[in-house]
Amino acid sequence: MSLLKAKIQDVFNEPACEQNRGKDAKARKEGCSKPLTPGAAAGGCAFDGAKIVLQPITDVAHLIHAPLACEGNSWDNRGAASSGPTLWRTSFTTDLTELDVVMGRGERKLFKAIREIKEAYGPPAIFVYPTCVTALIGDDIEAVCKRAAENFGLAVVPVNAPGFVGSKNLGNKLAGEALLEHVIGTAEPDDAGPYDINILGEFNLSGEFWLVKPLLDRLGIRVRACIPGDARYVDIAGAHRARAAMMVCSTALINLARKMEERWDIPFFEGSFYGITDTSDALRNIAELLVKQGADPELLGRTEALIAEEEAIAWKKLAAYRPRLEGKRVLLNTGGVKSWSVVHALMEIGIEIVGTSVKKSTVEDKERVKQILKDDNHIFEQMAARELYAMLSEHKADILLSGGRTQFVALKAKTPWLDINQERQHPYAGYHGMVELVRQIDLAIHNPIWRQVREPAPWDCPPAVRQELPRTKSETATLHVVQEFAGTTAGDFGEC
Template identity: 95%
Template sequence: MSLLRAKIQDVFNEPACEKNRGKDAKARKKGCSKPLTPGAAAGGCAFDGAKIVLQPITDVAHLIHAPLACEGNSWDNRGAASSGPTLWRTSFTTDLTELDVVMGQGERKLFKAIREIKEGYGPPAIFVYPTCVTALIGDDIEAVCKRAAEKFGLPVVPVNAPGFVGSKNLGNKLAGEALLEHVIGTVEPEEAGPYDINILGEFNLSGEFWLVKPLLDRLGIRVRACIPGDARYFDIACAHRARAAMMVCSTALINLARKMEQRWDIPFFEGSFYGITDTSEALRQISQLLVKKGADPEILGRTEALIAEEEAIAWKKLAAYRPRLEGKRVLLNTGGVKSWSVVHALMEIGIEIVGTSVKKSTVEDKERIKQILKDDNHIFEQMAPRELYAMLSEHKADIMLSGGRTQFIALKAKTPWLDINQERQHPYAGYDGMVELVRQIDLAIHNPIWCQVREPAPWDCQPAVREGLPRTKSETATLHAVQEFAGTTAGDLSEC
C-alpha cells in the first residue's frame, strides 16, 4: 500500500499539467478530483478508469481479482473496436467469495486463475486488477504476479488501481503508470524507422481510428502503438522506439506522454481528429515533429497535398448539409477533448453552439473553447438535469449532443438527441467522420417523429365533428373514451 500511495502522490504532482503547476504544495497533494462517496463509486472509481484505458488492448487477458460484481459492473463499458483479436471481449475474474476472504484464499485463487488462463488461452500477457475488497484484505498481487510470470514464462502485469483510491481519471493515470513500469520498453522492435509515431489517449470508439490511420499510411507514417485503441501487447512494449507522439485525450494519459518524453526523448503534442480543420492541423504537427526528429522534410509537402485533397472532398460532401443545418442551435453536454474539438467542427459548417460543458476538461481545453466561442456565457462546468430540461423544453437548442446518461432529458423535452460519447454507434473522427457526424445531426433534427411527438395528446383534444352531421359510432365511442379517461364532460373539452 505504501508503494501505491507513492504512485498516487506522483500522479497528483503532474508537471505537464498547467492547472497543477498553479497550485501550492498543499493543494497539489489533494489532486483534482472530489472525494468519492462510499458506496457511490460505481462507474467512476479508479478501478473503472484503469479498465477503460487498458481493456482495449485486444490480445491481453484482463483478470479481475475480486468478487464477481466488481467485474460485472466494469466489463465492456466502452465501445472500442478490434481489427483482430477478441480475447479482450472475454471476462475473467477470480470470483472471490466470503469464504475465500475469511480463509485467506485470495492469493492462492489468483495464482490458480493465472495458470488456467495461460493454459486455456495462451495470451501474450495477463493484466491483473485488484479492487477495493482484495486491496483492503491485503492480497499482495505484485508478489503473485511476479511469481506467476517466472513460473509460466509470460508477462503478468499488476494494475494497482483499487476503486477506493480515487476517481476514474486517477485510475486512467495509474493504468499509464502500470504500462510504463511493466510493459513499455520491455521488447525491442524488429525495425524502427524515422516515421514511427505513437497515438496516446485514442480509444478507437466505433472504429474511429480506422478512419484516421489510412491518412497516416498514405504519408508513410507508421503507428508504432495506438494506446489503447485496437492495441496489441507487443506493439505497446515496443512503443519506446517511436520518434514522436500525439496526445488525443490529455486528461487520461498526460503522465504517460510526459514520462515517455523524459525517458526516451519522444516529443508529443495535444491535438484532435474531430473536425476538418483540427484533423488537418494534427497531420501537420505530426509531420513537423517527425522532421524535427530527423525525417526527410519532403513529408511536409506531401502532407499539405494530402490535406488539400481530403479537405476538398469533405467540403464538397458537407455542402449538401449546410442549407439544412446552418443556424441550427446545438447544446453539448460532454467533456474533455470533445468539449472544444466538436465545437470547432460544428461551427465550421455554420451550426450555432448555445452551450458546452467543460466537465473533465483541462485548463488548455477551456482556453481553446474561449478562443473559439469568444463568449464565456456559453461555457458551463456542470448543468443539473433540471436546468438541461428547462433549456431544452424552452426550445433554446435544436438538438443536444451528450452521453447516454442524459439522453432521456432530451427525449422528455421532445428534443432531438445524438450520442457523442463512448457508447456511440458511428465513428466521427477524421474527414469522413466529420461528414458522418453532420449526417447524423441532420437525420436527428429532421426526423419526422419530432413533429408527431410534439402534437397534443388525443385525450387533450375533442374529436372533430362534421358540421351539420350526426356523429358516427366511431366518433361517439372515441369521445366517450376520452371523457372517461380525462374525467370530464364534453363541455369541458376544448377544440384542438
C-alpha cells in the same frame, strides 16, 4: 499499500499539467482529482478508470482479482473496436467469496486463475487488477504476478488501482504507470524507422481511428503503438522506439506522454481528430515533430498536399448539408476533449452552439472552449436534469448531443438527440468522420417523427360542435355517465 501511495502522490505532482505549474508545493500535493465520497462512485472509480485504459489492448487477458460483482458490468464498458483478437471481450475474475477472504485464500486463488488462463488461452500477457476488497485485505498481487511470470513464461502485469484510492481519472493515470513500469521497453522492435509515432489516449471508439490511420499510411507514417485503441501487447512493449507522439486525451495519459519523453526522447503534442481544421492541424504537427526528429523534410510538402486534397473532398460533401443546418442550435452535454473539439468542428459549418459542458475537462480544455465560443455564458460545469429539460422543452436548442445518461431527458422534451460519447454507433474522427457526424445530425433534426410527437394528443383537442341525431333516454343517460367519467363535455372530439 505504501508503494501505491507513492505512485498516487507522483501522479498528483504531474509537472506536465498546466494547472499544477501554477500551484505552490503544498497545493500541488493535494492533486487535481477530487476524492471520492464513500458510496458515491457514479462518475467511475480508479479501478474503472484503469480498466477503461487497458482493456482495449485486445490480445491480453484482463483478470479481476475480486468478488464477482466487481467485474459484473465492466466487461465491455466502452465501444472500442478490434481488427483482430477478441480475447479482451472475455471476462476473467477470481470470484472471491467471503470464505476465501476469511481463510486468506486470495493469493492462492489468483495464482491458480493465472495458470488456468495460460493453459486455456495462451495470451502474450495477463493484466491483473485488484479492487477495494483485495487491496484492503492485503493480497500482495505484485509478488503473485512476479512468481507467476517466472513459472509460466509470460508477462503478468499488476495494475494497482483499487477503486477506493480515487476517481476514474486517477485510475487512467495509474494504468499508464503500470504500462511504464511493466510493459513499455520490454521488447525491441527490429523494424524501427524515422516515421514511427505513438498515438496516446485514442480508444478507437466505434472503429473511428480506422478513419485516421489510412491518412497516416498515405504519408508513410507508421503507428508504432496506438494506446490503447486496437492495440497489441507487443506493439506497446516496443512503443519506446517511436520518434514522436500525439496526445489525444491529456486528462487520461499525460503522465505516460511526459515520462516517455523524459526516458526515450519522444516529443509529444496534444491534438484532436474531430473536425476538418483540427484533423489538418494534427497531421501538420505530427509531420513537423518527425522532421525535427530526423525525418526527410519533404514529408511536410506531402502532408500539405494530402490535407488540401482531403479538405476539398470533405467541404464538397458538407456543402450539401450547410443550407439545412446553418443556424441550427446545438446543446453539447459531454466533457473532456470533446468540450472544445466537437464545438469547433460544428461551428465550421455554421451550426450555433447554445451551450457546452466542461465536466471532466482540463484547464487547457476550458481555455480552448472560451477562445472558440468567446462567451462564458455558453459554458457550464454541469447541468441538472431538471435544468436540461427546461432548456430543451423551451426550444432553446434544436438537438442535444450527449451520452446515454441524458437521452431520456431529450426524448421527454420531444427534442432530437444524438449519442457522441463512448456508446456511439458511428465513427466521427477525421475528415470522413466529420461528414458522418453532420449527416447524423441532419438525419436526427429532420426526422419526421419529431413533428408527429409534438402534435397535441386527440384528447387535448377542443370538441367539435356539430348537429347530433336525436337520442333515446337510455342513450342520453349512458352518454352523460361516459362524459362524467372522462371529464368531457357534450359532443364528440374534433380535429386539432
